[in-house]
Amino acid sequence: xxxxxxxxxxxxxxxxxxxxxxxxxxxxxxxxxxxxxxxxxxxxxxxxxxxxxxxxxxxxxxxxxxxxxxxxxxxxxxxxxxxxxxxxxxxxxxxxxxxxxxxxxxxxxxxxxxxxxxxxxxxxxxxxxxxxxxxxxxxxxxxxxxxxxxxxxxxxxxxxxxxxxxxxxxxxxxxxxxxxxxxxxxxxxxxxxxxxxxxxxxxxxxxxxxxxxxxxxxxxxxxxxxxxxxxxxxxxxxxxxxxxxxxxxxxxxxxxxxxxxxxxxxxxxxxxxxxxxxxxxxxxxxxxxxxxxxxxxxxxxxxxxxx
Amino acid sequence: xxxxxxxxxxxxxxxxxxxxxxxxxxxxxxxxxxxxxxxxxxxxxxxxxxxxxxxxxxxxxxxxxxxxxxxxxxxxxxxxxxxxxxxxxxxxxxxxxxxxxxxxxxxxxxxxxxxxxxxxxxxxxxxxxxxxxxxxxxxxxxxxxxxxxxxxxxxxxxxxxxxxxxxxxxxxxxxxxxxxxxxxxxxxxxxxxxxxxxxxxxxxxxxxxx
Numbered sequence: 307x308x309x310x311x312x313x314x315x316x317x318x319x320x321x322x323x324x325x326x327x328x329x330x331x332x333x334x335x336x337x338x339x340x341x342x343x344x345x346x347x348x349x350x351x352x353x354x355x356x357x358x359x360x361x362x363x364x365x366x367x368x369x370x371x372x373x374x375x376x377x378x379x380x381x382x383x384x385x386x387x388x389x390x391x392x393x394x395x396x397x398x399x400x401x402x403x404x405x406x407x408x409x410x411x412x413x414x415x416x417x418x419x420x421x422x423x424x425x426x427x428x429x430x431x432x433x434x435x436x437x438x439x440x441x442x443x444x445x446x447x448x449x450x451x452x453x454x455x456x457x458x459x460x461x462x463x464x465x466x467x468x469x470x471x472x473x474x475x476x477x478x479x480x481x482x483x484x485x486x487x488x489x490x491x492x493x494x495x496x497x498x499x500x501x502x503x504x505x506x507x508x509x510x511x512x513x514x515x516x517x518x519x520x521x522x523x524x525x526x527x528x529x530x531x532x533x534x535x536x537x538x539x540x541x542x543x544x545x546x547x548x549x550x551x552x553x554x555x556x557x558x559x560x561x562x563x564x565x566x567x568x569x570x571x572x573x574x575x576x577x578x579x580x581x582x583x584x585x586x587x588x589x590x591x592x593x594x595x596x597x598x599x600x601x602x603x604x605x606x607x608x609x610x611x612x613x
Numbered sequence: 614x615x616x617x618x619x620x621x622x623x624x625x626x627x628x629x630x631x632x633x634x635x636x637x638x639x640x641x642x643x644x645x646x647x648x649x650x651x652x653x654x655x656x657x658x659x660x661x662x663x664x665x666x667x668x669x670x671x672x673x674x675x676x677x678x679x680x681x682x683x684x685x686x687x688x689x690x691x692x693x694x695x696x697x698x699x700x701x702x703x704x705x706x707x708x709x710x711x712x713x714x715x716x717x718x719x720x721x722x723x724x725x726x727x728x729x730x731x732x733x734x735x736x737x738x739x740x741x742x743x744x745x746x747x748x749x750x751x752x753x754x755x756x757x758x759x760x761x762x763x764x765x766x767x768x769x770x771x772x773x774x775x776x777x778x779x780x781x782x783x784x785x786x787x788x789x790x791x792x793x794x795x796x797x798x799x800x801x802x803x804x805x806x807x808x809x810x811x812x813x814x815x816x817x818x819x820x821x822x823x
Contacts, residue, residue, distance in 0.1 A: 374718015374738030381698040381715055391697040391721050447793050448691065448727040533810075612727030612789030613653060613682055613823075 311605040313372035318440055319468070319601050320365035321398060322461060323594075325433035326469015327358050327476075328405060330509075332426050334473065334502050341501070342494050344419055348412070349484065350498045354476035355409050362402050390442040397436035404429040437465050450531060451539035451607040456524035460604075463520065464597050467513040467562060468590075474506040474569075475590040478583045500573045503586060507566035507573075510589070514562040518555070538609040547606055554599040561592030617688060617707035618745060619772035619797030621779055622681055625804060626766040629654055629679030636761030637683070640746060647732050649743040650683035650758050651823055655787050657807070657814025676805035676814070681767060682788065683758065684709060684730035684743035685796030688772075692722035692731055701731070701740075707772070707797060710744035713737070727789035728796070729823075745769065775799045786812035 331351050339347035370376040383399070386392040408425045411417060441458035481499045489495075525544060528536040543551055565585045572578045572585075629652055637643070637650040658675030686709050693701050693709060700715035701722055711731070716739040722731040723740065731740045746756035750769075754760075759767045768775065779799045783791040786807035791798075807813060816823075 372719065374720070374733065374735075374740075375716070378698075378715070378717045381700075382717055382719065383697070385697050385699045388694040389697045389721075391695060391719065395697065443721070446691070446695075446725050448725055448789070608724065610724070610727060610729075613651070613729050613787065 311372070311602075313368050313370075315598060315601045315605060317365050317369035317372070318461070319464060319594075319597050320361055320368070321401075322437055322440070322465040323468035323472055323597075324358050324362045324365065324405075325401065325437050326465035326467070327354070327361075327472045328433055328469070329430050330466065330469045330473045330506075331355060331358075332430055334477075334505075336423075338498050338502070339419075342498055346494045346498060348415075349489075349495060350477060350480065350502070352412060353480045353483070354473055355412060357476055359406060359409060362405065366398060366402065390439055390445075394436065394439040394443055397432060397439050401429065401432045401436050404432055437461050448610050448612065449608055450533055450536040450611065451528060451543075451609060452604075454524060454527060456520050456527075459520050460517070460524075460600075463513050463517050464600070467510060467517070467593060468597055470506045470509045470513075471562070471586075471590040471593050474503055474586045477502055478586045482583065496576065496579075503569055503573045503582070507570035510562040510566040510593075511570075514558060514566075517558065517562075521555075533611065535609045535611045539607040542609065543603050543607050547603055550599055551603060554596045554603065557592045557596035557599070561589045561596060565589035565592070615705060615707065617686075617772040617797050618750070618769065619686060619707070619775055619799065620683065620745075621768040621770070621775045621799045621801075623764070623766040623768075623779075623801040624678055624680050624785065624806060625801055626764045627652075627679045627681060627803075628764060630763065632761045632763055633681050633758035633767055636757040637743070640749075640757035643741075644734065644736065647734060647741060648823070649730070649732070649741070650681060651729070652679055652681045652818075653787065653823065654679050654817040655807075655812075655814050656817050657812070677817070678803035678805055680785070680788065680800075681758070681762075682728060684745075685728055685783075685794070685798045686745060687794035687796045689793070689795045691725040691727075691794055695721050695725045697721065704747075706750075708745045708747055708750075709742070710747065711740050711742055713739045713741075716740050727794070772797045772799070784809045786810075786814065787816050 331354055335347050335351045338350050370379055373379055383392050383396045386396055408429050411422050441461040444452040444457050447453055477499055481495055484495050525540060528540050565588060569582055569585050573582050631652045634648060634650050634652050641649060656677035659673050660670040661673050663669035686707055690703060690709055693703055697719060698715045698717055700712045703709045718738045720733055723733060731742045734741045749756060756769055759769050776799055779801055782800045782802055783796050783798045785800060785802050786809055790809045
């Protein structure tokens with residue numbers, strides 16, 4: 307198993323998950339505050355927001371391990387004029403710093419909710435730009451398997467799928483924490499949790515469907531292209547690493563599909579909340595593993611044209 | 614237009630002896646695993662078996678030729694564009710080289726180059742590549758590969774002059790098309806050379822040779 311790019315596998319998946327979490331969290335917070343007021347919405351999302359921080363820091367440290375010379379890494383932002391890699395690193399830093407500022411403001415309730423919303427929105431836009439720049443890095447004419455529309459689409463699916471499921475798991479953990487301390491008066495938090503999980507389940511099922519279509523279309527498109535490099539890439543993904551592709555698709559189907567259906571249908575019944583909670587954790591775990599395997603396959607499919 | 618130095622490769626004269634490859638390795642003191650200039654053997658064709666005499670194989674359009682390739686010092690170089698630090702630079706003579714002090718070893722140029730020109734030095738943690746023997750060239754000498762060729766099949770000089778002398782073919786199979794990066798290379802095609810994208814043969818080199 308070729309694990310040369312393990313640092314990049316972890317970095318790209320983790321950062322995309324963080325961006326997706328941030329955006330999904332913003333959406334959930336927006337709707338939750340309209341439904342139950344800003345205090346209840348803050349209670350739902352603040353701890354989840356703080357959880358994103360360590361994940362981003364972890365991702366940034368791991369990516370340094372990809373470099374032959376990590377100590378010289380600061381130089382990597384110098385060529386933003388033409389290099390998507392420079393842009394990616396610059397945007398990663400902006401997203402991290404902006405996210406940290408926003409989290410601090412939100413935690414200490416600095417300034418007004420409107421100002422905080424604007425800051426959050428700016429950080430979310432930087433995050434989306436970051437995922438786009440990550441995808442553009444791989445739009446190299448020298449690597450047909452990467453130079454397709456499937457690359458940005460898949461990166462954004464990873465972003466929102468993992469972001470949703472990560473936040474689902476975080477909401478569940480936050481909910482039980484609040485329950486244990488008896489802070490959930492009149493079941494406000496339960497209702498918010500149930501509402502968010504239902505939406506997260508729907509988003510997951512939709513993205514799962516899209517992911518399957520993109521994988522199939524991309525393999526077909528590479529097959530039609532028929533160049534030596536494209537054919538070698540298909541062989542690598544579908545034959546050499548066929549077992550990994552199968553496991554990835556199975557985990558994705560079970561985690562984002564079956565479990566989301568269960569969560570969606572069972573979350574309205576409070577007596578089944580334990581089961582639903584465990585399922586939300588498991589769905590996140592399975593899809594995280596599936597996405598890491600998918601990214602592994604992405605790097606494994608790297609076959610260059612030419613000499 | 615600024616000056617652009619380039620290489621000329623006469624594939625109809627090249628015998629595939631690899632003297633250029635070894636001269637390059639020697640001059641640049643390259644460690645095991647790094648070859649800034651490589652000689653590819655490209656071959657195709659087949660045999661038809663005589664149905665009545667299974668031991669009789671009749672050759673059918675069998676061909677083979679060699680091509681010596683290093684960095685092409687492209688005019689529209691992908692490696693220079695993608696390098697995040699600006700360590701990959703094109704100088705006033707069109708020569709592309711790496712500033713090892715600035716290279717962070719991210720290996721992005723390695724993905725981007727269709728000629729396998731930038732190569733990673735594990736021990737040093739940086740990318741390395743052909744610099745057209747800049748030091749020799751500034752003293753008015755030839756790059757090591759040029760002088761080593763017993764067939765005089767490699768030349769170097771101003772690209773426009775090379776093109777005036779030998780034409781503008783810059784790619785044959787198994788090389789990538791020159792349209793993306795505009796390689797500073799002129800080729801005299803071997804008589805059996807196949808057009809880029811229409812190749813029927815394959816590279817014969819063993820994995821350890823390239």
